[in-house]
Each structure stands twice: as C-alpha cells, then as structure tokens.
Amino acid sequence: xxxxxxxxxxxxxxxxxxxELTSRELVEASLARIExxxxxxxxxxxxxxxxxxxxxxxxxxxxxxxxxxxxIAIKDTAEVAGWPYTLASDIFGDFVPDYDTYAVRRLRxxxxxxxxxxxxxxxxxxxxxEPRRFGPTRNPWDTERTPGxxxxxxxxxxxxxxxxxxxxxxxxxxxRIPAACCGLVGLKPARGRISRGPDQGDDFLVQDGxxxxxxxxxxxxxxxxxxxxxxxxTWAPPPAEPFAAAARREPGRLRxxxxxxxxxxxxxxxxSERAVGDAADLLASLGHEVxxxxxxxxxxxxxxxxxxxFGTPVALGVWFGAQVTGREPREELVEPLTWTVWNGIQRRxxxxxxxxxxxxxxxxRGIVSLWDDHDAILTPALxxxxxxxxxxxxxxxxxxxxxxxxxxxxxxxxxxxxTGQPAISVPLFQGDDGLPLAVQLAGRPADEGTLLSLGAQxxxxxxxxxxxxxxxxx
Numbered sequence: 001x002x003x004x005x006x007x008x009x010x011x012x013x014x015x016x017x018x019x020e021l022t023s024r025e026l027v028e029a030s031l032a033r034i035e036x037x038x039x040x041x042x043x044x045x046x047x048x049x050x051x052x053x054x055x056x057x058x059x060x061x062x063x064x065x066x067x068x069x070x071x072i073a074i075k076d077t078a079e080v081a082g083w084p085y086t087l088a089s090d091i092f093g094d095f096v097p098d099y100d101t102y103a104v105r106r107l108r109x110x111x112x113x114x115x116x117x118x119x120x121x122x123x124x125x126x127x128x129x130e131p132r133r134f135g136p137t138r139n140p141w142d143t144e145r146t147p148g149x150x151x152x153x154x155x156x157x158x159x160x161x162x163x164x165x166x167x168x169x170x171x172x173x174x175x176r177i178p179a180a181c182c183g184l185v186g187l188k189p190a191r192g193r194i195s196r197g198p199d200q201g202d203d204f205l206v207q208d209g210x211x212x213x214x215x216x217x218x219x220x221x222x223x224x225x226x227x228x229x230x231x232x233x234t235w236a237p238p239p240a241e242p243f244a245a246a247a248r249r250e251p252g253r254l255r256x257x258x259x260x261x262x263x264x265x266x267x268x269x270x271x272s273e274r275a276v277g278d279a280a281d282l283l284a285s286l287g288h289e290v291x292x293x294x295x296x297x298x299x300x301x302x303x304x305x306x307x308x309x310f311g312t313p314v315a316l317g318v319w320f321g322a323q324v325t326g327r328e329p330r331e332e333l334v335e336p337l338t339w340t341v342w343n344g345i346q347r348r349x350x351x352x353x354x355x356x357x358x359x360x361x362x363x364x365r366g367i368v369s370l371w372d373d374h375d376a377i378l379t380p381a382l383x384x385x386x387x388x389x390x391x392x393x394x395x396x397x398x399x400x401x402x403x404x405x406x407x408x409x410x411x412x413x414x415x416x417x418x419t420g421q422p423a424i425s426v427p428l429f430q431g432d433d434g435l436p437l438a439v440q441l442a443g444r445p446a447d448e449g450t451l452l453s454l455g456a457q458x459x460x461x462x463x464x465x466x467x468x469x470x471x472x473x474x
Contacts, residue, residue, distance in 0.1 A: 001029035005161045006468070008217050009070045012164060013111065016069040019061035023069025027056040027113055030071040034116070034162045037471065040143060043156040045076055045134045046084050047116035055113045066224070068111030073157050073166040076117040077124055077150075078104050078208070079199075088122045088131035091321035091333040102197045102229050103208045107167065110224045118153030118166060120174075121394060122335045123314045126402070127177045127410045128392045129153055132335050136389045139181055140469040141435050145386040148178030154211045155182040161472045165217055171206035172310060173413025176425035176440060180381035183427040183436030183467055184211050185455070187218045188413075190446045191420030192236040194225045201233035204357065205310060205417040213465045215426070215455040219247035222448060236446045246449035247456045254454065256283050257293035257370065258378035262411035264303055271431045272380035279378055279428055279439045279458075286457060293377065296367045297415050303407055306414060307341075308348060308356035314338065315345035337399035364419040371421075371444045376454060379412045381425045381438035412440055422448040426455050427464045436467070 004012060004026060015021040031049050038044050052071065059069035079085050079097040086092040100108065107114070122131045129152025130136040139147040140160040147156040151168030155178030158166050168175040170188040179186025187209055194208045210221045222243040228235045239246070258280045260273050284290045318338065322329045331339050370377060387409055392402050407414075416423040422443045429437040443451040459465075 001025065002033050002161060005030060005033060005164055006213070007164065008214060009067055009164045010217070010220055012070045013067045016059060017061065017063060023056035023059035023113060024053060026069060027052050027071050027115060030115055030163055037160050037162060040138065040471065041140060041156050041160055042135055042137045043118055043153040043160070043162065044073070044116045045086065045088065045119040045153065048083060051082070052113050052115040059111065059113070063111060065109070065111030070112055071115045071163050072107060072112040073116055073118045073154055073163045074104060074114050075151050075154050075167050075169055076120055077169045078167060080104055080114060080117065083117060086133065087124070087317055087321070088120050088133050089321060089334055089338065090133055091318060091325065091327070091329065093325040095321070095324045099198065101199070102195045103167065103225055106225050115163065118157055120150040120153060122338050123317050124150035124169070124171060124174055125314060125337060125341065126150065126392055126394055127173060127406050128387065130389065130394070132395055138389060139386055140471045141182065142386070143471070145388055145435070146181060148181035148386065150174040151211060152178045155179060155184055158182070158184055158211045158213065159469060159472065161468070165210055165212045165221070167208065168211050169206055169208045170417065172417050173410050175209045175211065176381060176413050176423060177410050179211055179425040180427065180436065180438035181386040183464065184213060185215055185218050185427070186211055186425040187222065187448065187451070188416065188423050189222060189226070189448055190236045190422045192234045193448070195227070195229035195232050195235070197229045197231060201231055215452055215459050216244070216247050219243040219452045239449055241449065243448060243452055247452040249453055251450060251453040251457055253287050253289065254375040254450070255289045255373065256376050256378055257291055257374040259293050259295040260380055261295035261298040262383055263297040263300070263415045264407040264411035266383050266408035266411050268380065269384050271385065271437055272383055275429050275437050275439050276378060276380055282458065282461060283378070286461060293370065293374070296370050300363055302360065302363055302418065303404070305356040305359045306418065307403070308353060309360060311341045311345050312353055314341050318342050335394045336396070337394035337402060340399045360418045367415065367419050368421065368445060375444070375450055377442045379440045379442070381412065381440040382409065383411050384409050385431060385433060386435060416442050419445070421445050422451055424451045424455050426458055428458060428462050430467070
C-alpha cells in the first residue's frame with residue numbers, strides 16, 4: 001500500500017472513483033508511513049488520524065470530485081478549523097482557529113483529505129526548518145541535512161512518501177527551496193493567483209502552492225487553488241487555458257536566457273553552476289533559443305529593504321499570536337531571530353515600510369524588462385548544496401548574521417517574490433553527493449502556463465519522479 005503514495009494524486013483519485021481502492025485504505029497507508037518515518041524526519045507538527053479517517057469514510061466510489069479521498073498535508077501557515085495553528089512559535093500557545101483558509105477550503109472541495117500539519121521555521125523566516133518549538137525537520141535524502149524551508153516539513157513528507165503531495169507557501173523561496181533540497185517540483189505562482197483570504201486581501205511577497213513530484217500534479221493543483229475570492233483586493237488575471245492543459249501541450253520554440261549571477265554576494269557551488277549549463281544545453285537540444293544574459297538584479301543589494309517588507313508581516317504575526325492568547329509579546333515566547341525582527345520593525349515607521357515597498361517595486365520594473373526579449377530565464381535553484389542541520393541557527397548569538405547567511409544559501413529565489421513573477425524549481429539532476437540538484441525557471445508576470453509547459457517538456461526529457469531517497473525505500 002505504501003507504494004501507492006508515490007503515485008500521482010489524480011491516478012489515486014481514479015482508483016478510488018473506480019472502486020479499486022478505498023480512501024480509508026489510502027489514508028491508513030499514509031498514517032502508517034508517517035508513524036514509521038516521522039520519528040526520524042520530524043516533518044509533522046500535528047496529526048489528526050481520527051478526523052482523516054472519518055473524512056475518508058465519507059468518500060465513496062464514483063465521487064465526482066477530482067481528488068476525492070486523496071490524503072494531503074497542510075503547512076502550518078494555513079488555518080485549519082479545529083487544528084492547532086502555531087507558525088512553529090510558542091507565542092501561539094494552544095490556539096485553535098474555527099475556520100479554514102480559502103486555500104484549505106478549496107483543497108477540501110476538491111476532495112482531498114488533510115491528515116495533518118507540517119512543520120516550518122518559526123514564522124517561516126529561514127530557508128531551513130529547525131523551529132525551537134518542534135525541533136529540526138530532516139531531509140529524507142540525507143538526514144544530516146536540511147529539507148529546506150520554510151515549507152520543509154511538507155517537502156520532507158512528500159519526498160519520503162508519507163503523503164502524495166502537500167500544501168506549501170512561498171514568501172522568499174519557501175516552496176522552491178525545499179523542492180530543490182528534496183527532489184520535488186515547486187512552483188511559486190504569480191502574485192495574486194491564489195487568494196490569501198479570509199485573513200488577507202493582498203500579499204506583496206507570499207503565495208500559497210504545493211509540493212509535488214511532477215509538473216502535471218502542480219498544474220492540476222494550481223487549477224484547484226487559483227482564482228478570485230470575494231473581498232480579494234488584488235488578483236491575477238485568469239489564464240487563457242487551464243493550467244493542466246498548459247502542462248500537456250508542447251511549449252513551442254522559446255527564447256530562454258540563463259544566468260548564474262546571484263542577487264546577494266556569495267560563492268556559487270560548482271555543481272549549481274554546472275546544473276545551469278547542463279540545463280541550458282538540454283533546452284537548446286529541445287529546440288529552444290538559449291543565450292546567456294546579464295542579470296538585472298546583480299549588484300542591487302536589496303536585502304536590507306527586503307528585510308523591512310518581509311519582516312513587517314512577521315511582526316504582525318507576533319502581534320496576532322499575542323492577541324489570540326491574551327498575552328503581550330515577550331522575548332521568551334519567540335526565538336532570538338524573531339525577537340530581533342520584532343524589535344527592528346518596532347523602531348520603523350509606516351513611512352519606512354512604504355519607502356521599502358516603493359524601492360522594491362522600482363527595482364522590480366527594471367528586472368521584469370528582461371522578459372521583453374525572453375520567454376523564461378534559467379538560474380540555479382540554490383547557491384549551495386542543502387546545508388547541514390544547525391548550520392543556519394535562528395537561536396544563535398547573532399541572529400542577523402544567520403539571516404544574512406540564509407541569503408547566501410538561497411540568493412536566486414526571493415527576487416521573484418519581489419517582482420511577483422511565477423517561478424518554478426525542477427529537480428533535473430542529481431549531484432555528486434547523491435542529493436537532488438535543481439534549477440529554477442522564471443516566467444513573465446502572470447504566465448505560469450509557459451513555465452508549466454516548459455517544465456513538463458524538461459521532465460519528459462529527463463524524468464525524475466521515480467527517484468527516491470533511501471529512507472523512502474527502507
């Protein structure tokens with residue numbers, strides 16, 4: 001039964017719909033695999049076996065919903081009615097919301113059965129998943145290394161076959177980074193593509209999404225999650241065709257630029273550079289026009305202003321956690337890095353925030369002009385191999401240095417949260433160390449379709465879905 005959990009979600013739903021498999025059988029297999037593996041990987045921070053099995057029992061053969069009966073994990077950045085909501089921080093205590101976010105509601109409406117919540121770094125700040133509250137999540141490919149962050153729990157759960165796919169969110173690379181670390185597909189949709197409601201009408205940096213094994217699954221789930229919800233203040237224009245259809249069609253001859261220039265000063269691992277060169281050669285062999293380009297983000301040093309815009313919602317989260325538990329924000333309730341962010345934002349004014357937003361928006365206009373002459377841009381997904389557990393520490397004596405260290409690890413992802421463009425990490429290769437080796441493709445604003453079509457073509461040329469870490473086959 002555990003072998004089924006590596007099949008695409010749509011295939012699993014067909015088996016349930018045709019009566020060849022029950023949702024209870026599949027959910028039981030997922031829960032059994034979580035019990036067997038999570039003591040080592042620590043991907044989950046909350047499980048609801050009784051609720052999941054009860055939901056599975058309500059799914060019968062012939063259920064018309066596209067993913068009826070398929071188990072899924074939810075990252076603990078999304079509220080789920082009746083489940084703890086913590087953002088991996090002690091400041092939330094035992095808070096339990098009584099509503100689902102719109103993204104979770106849409107997943108339920110599509111028939112998915114949530115089995116539990118996955119871990120993240122406190123408030124999703126770092127690209128490693130090592131919260132003080134729950135302890136480190138480990139990479140199934142090498143348990144001494146990070147699965148990435150902030151959707152690290154979701155990525156570890158999918159890579160290890162505990163669930164077929166999982167929810168994630170991305171405010172600076174938080175879907176693409178763990179996808180790259182764990183050998184998965186990770187798409188950050190365009191700004192406004194998926195509603196952040198009911199709590200937010202807009203989000204400058206963060207988009208929800210999924211961690212999957214294939215481009216087709218990512219496209220299927222984008223069709224489920226995308227679209228306007230009443231009260232949204234901004235939203236992306238509807239696509240010309242379903243995203244699933246885009247993933248099935250040939251992309252045609254595209255103009256693709258490539259660069260290894262990072263958006264932060266750092267050294268690039270030779271394997272990351274080699275991956276971009278190999279991917280560029282592969283794209284050229286598939287008939288695309290490929291050329292090296294100068295990265296317009298190089299040398300702009302946007303980390304300081306990015307930290308203001310990124311840190312303000314973190315501070316808001318600290319305030320919200322204190323509100324729902326009836327407490328004042330206190331140093332002992334959050335990690336040192338979070339407390340540093342909180343204090344830093346407290347010293348800022350609304351004008352500081354608006355100036356930072358304006359500066360990022362101005363930089364974005366110059367960066368997006370690169371797509372005037374290109375359909376997609378290819379970069380490394382990471383500057384380094386997945387770092388070792390403990391190498392980036394939110395509880396160190398110098399939290400800002402760890403924040404800067406994280407930027408040197410992941411200097412290619414946050415730039416597309418700033419511009420709002422869609423970007424996808426695909427695990428085309430494996431490194432000399434046996435770990436996944438991914439590249440990133442960024443598309444025009446609101447043009448996920450081209451990325452999905454191109455990603456599916458690359459997957460067809462160099463399939464990766466059957467690669468599994470040793471822990472998944474033990």
